[in-house]
Amino acid sequence: MLKRITQSFATAGALSISMASTAFAQFGGETPNIGGLPSEVNESGIRQLVINLLTSVLNFLALIAVVVVVIAGIRLIVSQGEDDAKDKAKKTILYALIGLAVVLFARVIVGLVTVYLADTVN
Numbered sequence: 001m002l003k004r005i006t007q008s009f010a011t012a013g014a015l016s017i018s019m020a021s022t023a024f025a026q027f028g029g030e031t032p033n034i035g036g037l038p039s040e041v042n043e044s045g046i047r048q049l050v051i052n053l054l055t056s057v058l059n060f061l062a063l064i065a066v067v068v069v070v071i072a073g074i075r076l077i078v079s080q081g082e083d084d085a086k087d088k089a090k091k092t093i094l095y096a097l098i099g100l101a102v103v104l105f106a107r108v109i110v111g112l113v114t115v116y117l118a119d120t121v122n
Contacts, residue, residue: 051114058107065100069093 072092079085 047114051110054110055107058103058110061103062100062107065096065103068096069100072096 072089075092076086076089079089
């Protein structure tokens with residue numbers, strides 16, 4: 001029974017992989033003329049708009065992370081030696097710095113992907 005299920009999954013996987021190559025072979029090509037859009041809209045304009053939007057969102061998230069670190073630092077100072085408040089503030093600073101690192105890595109990844117995609121598409 002287990003052997004039959006394994007063979008079924010293997011057959012389905014091989015079939016899906018063989019069909020994917022024909023589907024991806026049609027990827028790309030000319031951009032269709034979509035009604036309602038001005039004819040001046042081109043791929044590079046849309047790509048630049050998406051890049052600008054992602055960059056703005058990531059910059060905003062970085063700003064929020066820095067504000068959270070400052071607020072947690074103030075909470076650490078104001079805790080007056082209370083262990084619970086001090087530990088909460090330290091954890092908040094740690095998590096905000098981890099979040100800031102994730103945002104900065106995301107910004108680097110967006111930059112690298114846009115550079116490499118721009119080179120391969122054009």
